[in-house]
Amino acid sequence: MRYVSKKNKIFIAGHNGMVGSAIFKKLKNNGYFNLLTAKRTDLDLTDQLSVKKWYGINKPDVVVIAAAKVGGIIANSTFPTQFLLDNLKIQNNLIEGAWKNGVERLLFLGSSCIYPKFASQPIKEESLLSDSLESTNQWYAIAKIAGIKLCEALNIQYGFDAISLMPTNLYGPGDYYHPEKSHVIPALISKFDRAAENNFESVVCWGSGSPLREFLYVDDLADACKFVLENWNPESSNSPLDINGKKLTHLNVGTGKDISIKELSKKIAKASGFKGEIIWDKEKPDGVLKKQLDITWLRNMGWEAKIDLDFGIKEVVKEYQQIASESKTNKESINIKK
Secondary structure, three states, X not given: OOXXXXXXXXXXXXXXXXHHHHHHHHHHHXXXXXXXXXXXXXXXXXXXHHHXXXXXXXXXXXXXXXXXXXXXXXXXXXXXXXXXXXXXXXHHHHHHHHXXXXXXXEEXXXXXXXXXXXXXXXXXXXXOOOOOOOHHHHHHHHHHHHHHHHHHHHHHHHOOOEEEEEEOEEEOOOOOOOOOOOOHHHHHHHHHHHHHHOOOOEEEEEOOOOOEEOEEEHHHHHHHHHHHHHHOOOOOOOOOEOOOOOEOOEEEEOOOOOEEHHHHHHHHXXXXXXXXXXXXXXXXXXXXXXXOEOOHHHHHXXXXXXXXXXXXXXXXXXXXXXXXXXXXXXXXXXXXXX
């Protein structure tokens, strides 16, 4: 059975972001041409009335929610109110608006941070709400949990076809690169590329480097989104169950493989051209020693990630270096004009 057809009007909320742009590209390249988007200047997703009006005018059949306020540990700790409130507003407006306007199918994108800090590894879907969260990103996690549960509630009470995907750590083209404020891979790329360009003898990295993490290339996530939109029915036998035996409306998506931060850093350093020493500041905390998603359900349905980590890192480093080069050229041009 195909739950989404190429005739459907599909609204991709957050189409300019790393995830949204990858989903837009994946659908378009596979014959989905009736794609709806909205710029921030045209639609404020935190404004309920604006979202309601947009739905009334555009009338999408399918909605994919890739819009969110995102950031690393420092950003989450510094702006807890914005991470909680803005994300609640965005997702509530989009989900409720979709339900009230007769949308046929909705896909909400969450995050692996929804799971408890010390969940059994690899983390199964039913681990949700089984223990306390990681405090460093709890604000974002609580908002995402609320989104998953709103989709689940609407499905239970009204039969609204709302499903969710929980991706592991993402990276890829269009990411935000900053040595302190980004997620792991873009932060390391920014750090090592800068060190290589300036011929630094060493780079200091946070912690011991021993924690194990799982990383998914954003194009693989986009492929998984297309797959579940077309194939997954939470009411089928291909669905995880909660502790009470009730079918869940969210699925994990990842690679099924993890890597130590130390080995990851070596790969990024090599791809960036850095040949110096990597020093580990062990006075900084490591966090959870292992975090990997159990992707059994999605794998049993026939989906698996295709993009190798080494290839993905090279692609992202290439993009970062191109952006850095263009930024430097533009800056030099401005200086010349002055």
